[in-house]
Amino acid sequence: MIAITLVALIALLHIYIMILEMFLWDKPAGLRAFGLELDFAQKTRTLAANQGLYNGFLAAGLLVGLALGAAGKSFVLFFLICIAIAGIYGAATANRKILFIQTVPAILALTAIFIGI
Template sequence: MEILGKILVGLVAAEHLYIMYMEMFAWETLGKKTFKGSLAPELFKPTKTLAANQGLYNGFLAAGLIWSLFIEDHHWSFYVAIFFLTCIIVAGLYGAVTASKKIFYVQALPAIVALVVLHLK
């Protein structure tokens, strides 16, 4: 179960690296495809800086999860992963309530699954 937990933490981290890339570097291309229908096409250019700022935060979340995978002390690694997964869950819940229900399934649910698996050790 420990290996599965680490794999899931790694997958959530990879997802947030992807989100960081999209929001920071590909907002007007990949972001436009991803949020088609949610945001008017003419708003991508003026919101580019806002999206980049958001992407930076997603990068920090990914960095924290990746860091947790390299910590040798089991307890310390566990608590760092819990902290960053919880941050992602809270952000996903907030996004689901304020922006789109889809955010729950894309962002919060994978982090919830990883958090549950980490606790099953």
């Protein structure tokens, strides 16, 4: 039950990130969330929308895995590992806080799945 809850929360987090990156990147919420200047955000809006789309795919993968129940465990594991790796890369190349926003929750969910809680 804990594992399912964690996976669902991570999917919701990635839907939120998708919305921020695709639709709110150059709006006050996006500027605040990512610490951006308006000029930079306007120039990188298309790039951010592309990132947002990928975050949406990650969320969709987790949700499909959850919807499949036990048969979707491999789906969930694959997408959690992708999220953990993306978080490590993001922390190394963009902002360290990405490690705590993406990687740590993914590792917690993976741990919960593997220990069966």
